[in-house]
Amino acid sequence: MAQDKLRSLLRQVQNSTLPVDDALEHLKTLPFEDLGYAKIDHHRKIRNGFPEVIYCEGKTIDQIKGITGALMKTDNNILGTRATKEMFEAVREIAPNAVYHKSARCIVVNPKKEDFHPERYIAVVTAGTSDIPVAEEAAVTAETFGNRVERLYDVGVAGLHRLLARLDKLRGAYVVIVVAGMEGALASVVGGLVDRPVLAVPTSVGYGASFHGIAALLTMLNSCASGVSVVNIDNGFGAAYTASLIMKD
Known part of the structure; x- marks a missing residue:
């Protein structure tokens, strides 16, 4: 994230020169985190309603660990799809609370219930x-x-x-x-x-x-x-x- 841009944005809100809603629109397009092999979109949840998901198939173990580590900077649940048991074991080295769903081939890190509509399923x-x-x-x-x-x-x-x-x-x-x-x-x-x-x-x-x-x-x-x-x-x-x-x- 470009901290200077974010700091400037917050100062404008603090000084009442930028409405909160306009600031929110700016936040939706803030820069991503560039890992070289991947660009982590930390603000996807603001724009789309759900955080970025890791499609593990085709990625190396080190790439999956790096992307997971970057996503762990947020408080969101992290989902990795099409993941092998080997990938899961590597992720668990940096995320001990990770869970592997074998049949689904999914890794979930920081699993927590959010249940937005408990009356619906x-x-x-x-x-x-x-x-x-x-x-x-x-x-x-x-x-x-x-x-x-x-x-x-x-x-x-x-x-x-x-x-x-x-x-x-x-x-x-x-x-x-x-x-x-x-x-x-x-x-x-x-x-x-x-x-x-x-x-x-x-x-x-x-x-x-x-x-x-x-x-x-x-x-x-x-x-x-x-x-x-x-x-x-x-x-x-x-x-x-x-x-x-x-x-x-």
């Missing part, structure tokens, strides 16, 4: 057990961002009675995330049962003609149920981020 629904890793990425992301999550797993169209048995939990949700591979039909079914936004996540689960999730993606994009929006294949994080924005309304 996000339902994360999977068609099958094989979809759970993507669903857990969504669930852990949503919880890290301060939401209550209800998990409804293995309730796909091959045995629709399993979903109908949880209809009360499904319809009580403020937002529903549906995670499904194979033909991806569950999103349309759920969309026809609830009056809340449905965020569909196609997964790469399935045999050859599923084309690593493309079949489920196309089914979800062509859903005849209103209110179904679709994110990228296996993108549990993206669905949870959007759900969290809806929850803030």
Whole structure:
């Protein structure tokens, strides 16, 4: 952060030459912290509502540790997605309170409950057990961002009675995330049962003609149920981020 610019900004507010709201707008665009290999956006939460998240896949251990250390200067929960156990062990060297969610492949540092709307919850629904890793990425992301999550797993169209048995939990949700591979039909079914936004996540689960999730993606994009929006294949994080924005309304 450019301390001289921040000091000047605070002096203007102190001297009543700059309105507080105008100062807040300036804060939204303050410089990032440059680590050389990464530019840490400490003010993303001010602009977007949630802090920067570390996408760990493709980064080195040292890069992940450096980025985590920079983000630890704030009091925010820190989320690392697509992380290995090796990455977690390295992060724990500088953040002893870090937690690793194996199924989700997520690291959470400084975990604390924020629960902005305790009366609301996000339902994360999977068609099958094989979809759970993507669903857990969504669930852990949503919880890290301060939401209550209800998990409804293995309730796909091959045995629709399993979903109908949880209809009360499904319809009580403020937002529903549906995670499904194979033909991806569950999103349309759920969309026809609830009056809340449905965020569909196609997964790469399935045999050859599923084309690593493309079949489920196309089914979800062509859903005849209103209110179904679709994110990228296996993108549990993206669905949870959007759900969290809806929850803030």
